[in-house]
Amino acid sequence: MKIAILPGDGIGPEIVAQAVKVLNALDLKFEMETAAVGGAGYEAHGHPLPEATLKLAKEADAVLFGAVGDWKYDTLERALRPEQAILGLRKELGLFANLRPAILYPELAGASTLKPEVVSGLDILIVRELTGDIYFGKPRGVRVCPDGPFAGEREGFDTMRYAESEIRRIAHVAFQAAQKRSKRLTSVDKANVLETFQFWKDIVSEVAKDYPDVALDHMYVDNAAMQLVRAPKKFDVVVTGNMFGDILSDAAAMLTGSIGMLPSASLDANNKGLYEPSHGSAPDIAGKGIANPLATILSAAMMLRYSLGQAEQADRVENAVKAVLAQGLRTADIYEEGMTKVGTAEMGAAVVQALR
Numbered sequence: 001m002k003i004a005i006l007p008g009d010g011i012g013p014e015i016v017a018q019a020v021k022v023l024n025a026l027d028l029k030f031e032m033e034t035a036a037v038g039g040a041g042y043e044a045h046g047h048p049l050p051e052a053t054l055k056l057a058k059e060a061d062a063v064l065f066g067a068v069g070d071w072k073y074d075t076l077e078r079a080l081r082p083e084q085a086i087l088g089l090r091k092e093l094g095l096f097a098n099l100r101p102a103i104l105y106p107e108l109a110g111a112s113t114l115k116p117e118v119v120s121g122l123d124i125l126i127v128r129e130l131t132g133d134i135y136f137g138k139p140r141g142v143r144v145c146p147d148g149p150f151a152g153e154r155e156g157f158d159t160m161r162y163a164e165s166e167i168r169r170i171a172h173v174a175f176q177a178a179q180k181r182s183k184r185l186t187s188v189d190k191a192n193v194l195e196t197f198q199f200w201k202d203i204v205s206e207v208a209k210d211y212p213d214v215a216l217d218h219m220y221v222d223n224a225a226m227q228l229v230r231a232p233k234k235f236d237v238v239v240t241g242n243m244f245g246d247i248l249s250d251a252a253a254m255l256t257g258s259i260g261m262l263p264s265a266s267l268d269a270n271n272k273g274l275y276e277p278s279h280g281s282a283p284d285i286a287g288k289g290i291a292n293p294l295a296t297i298l299s300a301a302m303m304l305r306y307s308l309g310q311a312e313q314a315d316r317v318e319n320a321v322k323a324v325l326a327q328g329l330r331t332a333d334i335y336e337e338g339m340t341k342v343g344t345a346e347m348g349a350a351v352v353q354a355l356r
């Protein structure tokens with residue numbers, strides 16, 4: 001099992017080091033190779049996604065990614081900015097399925113802005129299509145409006161579209177994820193207004209016939225946004241398009257109130273994936289040894305489950321994270337009075353200890 005380790009910038013190297021420590025503590029043999037990406041790639045090779053890094057990512061069975069970006073690169077031309085590395089990797093590796101769990105451990109219920117009884121124990125998975133929809137549809141741009149009441153004025157426009165195979169493949173990912181959980185799937189659309197999403201709904205319903213053990217329901221995106229805040233625990237797996245998923249997954253993440261806890265996976269058609277925390281490079285706290293490494297450690301657990309076929313080891317890592325939280329250990333971002341405040345490396349070491 002070969003893992004490409006791409007720590008990136010800011011807190012990236014600090015948090016990835018903890019996840020590597022945890023992986024090394026498992027009774028498995030990995031080949032790990034590290035390469036520069038983002039600002040670090042630009043500094044070392046003049047490009048945020050150096051050729052050697054991309055080659056390594058393509059050869060590996062999975063990629064463990066830290067975070068990229070720093071304000072000091074804001075004046076670079078867009079193609080050379082660190083964040084372009086993520087877009088490049090998604091495109092080059094064909095990563096069309098983004099899996100974002102939002103889990104609120106009962107010990108951290110106080111961190112949410114919602115009432116503890118509404119969110120405590122929350123455990124949902126949002127499956128977002130990542131390479132299609134209005135974000136990539138063509139034509140797009142600014143033009144002179146050809147007809148209608150605004151004819152002759154300038155207008156901005158984009159194209160929303162999904163090909164049948166794009167919908168089918170994300171639906172399969174979502175149904176299979178649901179099979180591994182509570183066997184409930186909600187497909188979110190706007191079929192009442194948009195042709196693209198009526199088509200989406202029809203195709204998802206067709207794919208459902210391959211998964212008779214999974215209960216599928218459909219929900220309009222406006223209702224889904226409302227239900228996510230009103231009664232989030234009613235959801236289990238949610239599948240939706242790129243734009244709705246972008247918005248809903250951030251809302252779901254924030255239900256948990258602790259960005260340092262949330263992992264993510266982006267998968268290709270063969271379950272090869274890129275695993276990264278949902279947060280950024282946090283330049284404000286980089287180098288201080290106080291970043292929360294748990295989102296990255298939980299991303300490594302997702303990697304074990306989805307790309308490396310090691311579900312039991314993934315459970316072990318997730319249980320170790322629960323154990324350190326139950327022991328009262330907290331990094332600064334999730335600290336509450338009466339708990340034990342620890343730094344990045346101490347938190348990583350505690351997870352390793354709990355594994356043993």
Ligand code: NAD
Nearest residue numbers: 067068069070071260279280281282283284285291292333
């Ligand atoms: P951010 O997620 O880096 O930070 C937001 C806030 O959360 C900051 O106060 C930060 O200190 C805190 N935070 C984030 N992760 C934390 C952790 N593990 N432990 C404790 N606190 C944590 O978002 P931002 O400040 O908007 O962006 C900073 C840089 O990161 C930018 O250059 C941005 O482009 C980049 N970014 C990268 C990714 C990625 O690599 N996938 C994602 C988002 C933002």
